[in-house]
Amino acid sequence: MTTTKLSRRGLLKGAAAATAASTFPAPMLWAQNIKDVTLRQFGTGVSNLNEVGQKVKEELGFTLEMTALDSDAVTQRAATQPGSFDIADIEYWICKKVWPTGNLQAMDTSKIKNYDKIVGIFRDGKLNPDSTIAQGTAPHTVGFTSGPGGTDFVQEESGWMTLIPTIYNADTLGIRPDLIGRPIESWAELLNPEFKGKASILDISSIGIMDAAMVCEAMGEIAYGDKGNMTRDEIDRTMAIMTEAKKAGQFRAFWKTFDESVNLMASGEVVIQSMWSPAITAVKSRGIDCVYQPLKEGYRSWGGGIGLSKNLSGLELDAAYEYINWYLDGWVGGFLMRQGYYSAVPETSKAYMSENEWGYWFEGKEATEVITNPFGDAMAQPGEVRDGGSFQDRMGAVACWNAVMDENQYMVRKWNEFVAA
Amino acid sequence: MRAGNMSRHLTGWLLASPLSLVLILFLVLPIAMIVVVSFWKATEFSIIPAFSMENYDFLFGSPVTYRVFGTTIKYALIVWVFTLGIGFAVAYFLAFHVRSQTWQIALFLLCTIPFWTSNIIRMISWIPFLGRNGLANSALISMGVTEEPLDWLLYSDFSVILAFVHLYTLFMVVPIFNTMMRIDKSLIEAAYDAGATGFQTLTNVIIPLCKPGIMIGTIFVITLVMGDFVTVRFMSGSQSANVGRLIQNDIALLQYPSASATAVVLLVTVLMVIGILLRFVDIRKEL
16 A cells, blocks of 8 residues: 655755755755644654643744544554654654555664663663563664665664664553552562452553463462563463453553543552553542552563655655754753653753752652642652652663564454453 | 426426435445455455455454354344334333323433433443442442442343343334324224223234334334444443454454455345244335
């Protein structure tokens, strides 16, 4: 279904820029023309923030149009409608599906000013030189391609990036400590009969299966070769355990959207469930005790990045590189880190955060003053520490990355059976 | 003479053409497209035109399909029974117990008030009401009916059916009320004069005369329930599946051909149900 389509707009802009560049001194023109550039970005809700668009207009001068979609829709659009966007803000596991279609173009790392400062996870896969690489679609495995025009993945830093990493985090289970009343230390607790009718898991198959695998492995029921790329047999056994639990009434509900997970937790329908970090803060902001519980088996992690449409060229492509360099320059990083996410170049973000904020969010230190998010809501009181601790503690304990499996279609069918069971 | 005939012919065609065009463009063509696509193949990203029975093979070969169609029909039947019972009672009350026409209209409008807000809002408002710490459970506990909160009130078949009945009873009330209002009151008086009891009048006079209304209401309710996906998803907490959710899942995963095949099977099922229903009552004749 993929057809090569020349974007009329891109072509005109490119032609205009080329003519202009040949007749006039470039820098002058650049400053004027760039105001007319509009880049269309789409992606999942997490990083598609209007504040970023406004700041781009202020600091870089061009217009960034943002569209937020759910991850299924994002995948579809990136794979099937290359003409409908200039910048795709997608997750790495989506990249694994989309990159081979050739709808995105490789990015020249020599044009990325802060490339050397990007954390190791996105380059050689290692947070520290002695780290082991987690299972699943680790970002660096789909982060590089062989060259401009490449549709393959290479395992070394080739100088051509598929996605520029923007935002990532480590996910775990959310709990209501006030309703549980004892320490929770393992993923296995999700299926503990003690929480019968009070547990939940997310009904997005590609992520739900990973949480299920973390649970089954923690229970000692299944030893996986790679949780991010299961065999049919592993999928069958995982779903059998989950189906049995479902039939026994372990789950109160499944959730599919962010607000559903918040409501389930805040209303006390559920006391333990798979959850995303901002959902925890949303529950907390209602004055309800909720913890993003670090677990001994480690985290399920995810990472996102921005990719450029193959249709970008000329002035628009230059604007896109400008945008990427600005993105990694710190302001966005600080903005994201103050919501609990991590930036790909943490050290540049430090300049945009107070010492207290940096200490709380990144270093896992006690807050010395009230911590607020960029929207002014209080997130933590003095003396509190972040759930899970420092960046090193959290990102150093990743057990598995969000992934897309070779047996994806089989897994989806099995997941549907689980829901219908 | 001939010219006159021609122009009558032409007028007829012209008069019929706007509706036919609309129906062909927006009903026949889309359905034909769905049928065609249901034979296509799909990979994770692309849809490949083909003539393949793959989608139907998978559909009829999977036990999930039968279970899900079973659930869908179960919901439709139970909801039908409740909406019919409640809808008939409400219509009966409005038509035969309320004497003044002003009151009839006022009360009828009252029934439609919930429809001033969106379907989804009416459905979701049940969630805080039925929840573990919701109003229903706190009331039951304070009345001493139960000690522990009742979990089956929410995210269960009970809550799904409750929401359906709440959403769709009016579709039963309106057509039944309509047919009841057309019943000649003298027929009922005649029945009484002939010595029929109230119950006999109901079963021998009123119900047979209301059949077209009941049938129209039934068609509304059954098609709405069988085609629904959002009520089942929210009220069961995503824990049960009907055909609509199966289709929705396929669409989310770009499996349009498989979704189309499921839609075709659902369409055929619903048409069969309606076909059977129409065997009982000739709506055209009785309207």
